[in-house]
Amino acid sequence: MSESDASKSEPTLVERWLQDQQQWQRTLFTYLDSMMKNDEFLMHMGNAMRGSLLAGKPYPTTPPQAATSTEDAATADRLDKVLFALHQLQGQMQDVLMTLDEIRGARPIRLKPDSTNAKAIRLKPDSTKKPARATRTASGARKTGKRRTRS
Amino acid sequence: MERELEAMLARSEQTRARLDRLHDVLTSGGHYGTGATPATVVYQENKLRLLRLLDESGQPRSGPAVLFVPAPVSRYFVLDLLPDRSFAGHVAKAGFDVFIIDFGAPGEEDRFADLEYYVEGLLRRSVRKVSAITTQPAINIVGYCLGGTLSLLYTALHPATVTRLVLLTTMIDGDVKGGIAWVAHQMGLAGESYDDPRLVPAVEIKGWFEMLAPGSNSLIGRVNDLWERLDEPADRLRDVRTMATWVDDVVPAPGRLLAELYHQFGPGRNRLMARTATVGTRPIDCAAITMPVLSASAAKDLIAPADGVDAIRSLVRHAEVMRLAGGHVGIVAGRTALALWQRTVEFLKGT
Numbered sequence: 001m002s003e004s005d006a007s008k009s010e011p012t013l014v015e016r017w018l019q020d021q022q023q024w025q026r027t028l029f030t031y032l033d034s035m036m037k038n039d040e041f042l043m044h045m046g047n048a049m050r051g052s053l054l055a056g057k058p059y060p061t062t063p064p065q066a067a068t069s070t071e072d073a074a075t076a077d078r079l080d081k082v083l084f085a086l087h088q089l090q091g092q093m094q095d096v097l098m099t100l101d102e103i104r105g106a107r108p109i110r111l112k113p114d115s116t117n118a119k120a121i122r123l124k125p126d127s128t129k130k131p132a133r134a135t136r137t138a139s140g141a142r143k144t145g146k147r148r149t150r151s
Numbered sequence: 152m153e154r155e156l157e158a159m160l161a162r163s164e165q166t167r168a169r170l171d172r173l174h175d176v177l178t179s180g181g182h183y184g185t186g187a188t189p190a191t192v193v194y195q196e197n198k199l200r201l202l203r204l205l206d207e208s209g210q211p212r213s214g215p216a217v218l219f220v221p222a223p224v225s226r227y228f229v230l231d232l233l234p235d236r237s238f239a240g241h242v243a244k245a246g247f248d249v250f251i252i253d254f255g256a257p258g259e260e261d262r263f264a265d266l267e268y269y270v271e272g273l274l275r276r277s278v279r280k281v282s283a284i285t286t287q288p289a290i291n292i293v294g295y296c297l298g299g300t301l302s303l304l305y306t307a308l309h310p311a312t313v314t315r316l317v318l319l320t321t322m323i324d325g326d327v328k329g330g331i332a333w334v335a336h337q338m339g340l341a342g343e344s345y346d347d348p349r350l351v352p353a354v355e356i357k358g359w360f361e362m363l364a365p366g367s368n369s370l371i372g373r374v375n376d377l378w379e380r381l382d383e384p385a386d387r388l389r390d391v392r393t394m395a396t397w398v399d400d401v402v403p404a405p406g407r408l409l410a411e412l413y414h415q416f417g418p419g420r421n422r423l424m425a426r427t428a429t430v431g432t433r434p435i436d437c438a439a440i441t442m443p444v445l446s447a448s449a450a451k452d453l454i455a456p457a458d459g460v461d462a463i464r465s466l467v468r469h470a471e472v473m474r475l476a477g478g479h480v481g482i483v484a485g486r487t488a489l490a491l492w493q494r495t496v497e498f499l500k501g502t
Binding site: 013016017030044048050051062087090095101 | 153156157160163164167170171173174177178180181182194196197259260262263264276279280283352353355357361370371372373377391395396399400401
């Protein structure tokens with residue numbers, strides 16, 4: 001290929017400038033299109049403008065202070081304390097349940113098979129249910145809290 | 152004249168290409184918003200969920216149990232970020248039965264949660280649950296950042312329940328300058344009330360992180376950083392977005408917990424190093440930690456300075472201490488994280 005052919009195939013500066021303008025239009029339309037079609041795009045843009053790239057969620061802001069009276073605030077505070085105390089109780093209850101599981105060895109206990117349900121179930125503390133039959137240990141002794149009595 | 156026009160055109164093309172990539176970045180997903188590895192919830196308490204990772208067929212794995220403990224002030228899934236970028240997933244594939252704590256986002260009432268609630272409540276019961284499920288009386292614990300602090304305190308109180316302890320970027324010496332504790336101190340953390348706590352908003356905690364490195368983590372710095380990075384390849388940019396979206400995604404924190412952390416471990420208090428730390432009324436005796444311990448620090452860590460992390464040597468003399476090139480997040484979830492994952496697996500296997 002001669003030098004003149006090469007120069008013919010290469011776009012001139014003006015042509016390149018025109019192409020660039022067209023590309024800019026395309027870029028602009030892509031942004032406009034996304035803004036129109038994608039509700040979240042503006043949020044993503046806003047996040048990026050704040051130096052954040054939070055995906056799918058708005059930039060965190062301080063929650064507005066609710067206009068409450070001192071009395072309401074005190075009540076809400078007490079309710080929060082009660083609610084947190086309940087969370088603590090929930091934890092303590094979980095500890096109790098885990099301890100019970102440990103005591104039982106967390107083994108499934110087989111009830112007498114009946115016609116409706118012959119599956120092995122876990123023994124749960126329930127005062128309304130008839131106590132399940134205790135399992136036998138390797139030594140043959142029953143695993144119950146009660147002392148065995150001779151009949 | 153022509154040369155100037157050429158230069159102008161080149162700048163125009165570069166700017167446009169960056170805007171096109173920015174559009175691509177902004178319309179692609181960041182993190183998943185959940186862990187990447189399939190998991191099942193095996194325990195729930197308050198906002199906490201204890202997750203057990205599943206294998207490819209959706210079944211729990213067998214093998215020695217490992218409990219990952221993330222920081223309660225950030226999202227747990229940094230430890231399980233993407234399918235090919237998951238610390239927890241890597242450990243699971245190496246033959247361990249992996250559990251992860253998701254502390255969730257605290258509600259208003261959780262502002263009363265203190266260190267004891269986290270260590271002797273949530274963490275202790277999670278360990279108990281893992282032990283019960285796996286029938287292993289002692290398990291491995293991997294704590295990250297503040298999650299490492301909780302893990303260390305727990306291990307000192309219940310050493311018989313821990314086989315091996317891994318601490319990742321866990322600050323020990325609060326007097327080492329820099330890091331999130333110092334910034335929080337400068338921003339008024341000392342003013343947090345233990346007796347009348349508030350739920351510290353996420354935006355405030357995010358502000359502390361942004362103050363860590365003005366010029367890089369600050370608003371203008373990060374916008375500039377993003378703009379400069381837009382010349383990088385698309386897959387690299389997706390990585391940046393994934394990591395940045397996690398860094399940005401902080402959660403509110405219980406004021407009582409922060410107040411206690413500050414008063415026990417903050418600058419000028421430093422009760423871990425002084426061996427006067429307590430959880431509730433129980434003193435922390437690190438001499439009880441006799442199991443193998445691995446501590447990893449990051450040379451470029453702005454959140455937990457490496458010197459403050461490596462100070463574990465003076466508390467637990469037998470601890471293996473490693474300092475890795477990279478930052479606080481990069482060493483656990485970045486492109487160079489594999490070095491830490493591999494060493495952790497070896498350590499957990501006892502090699």
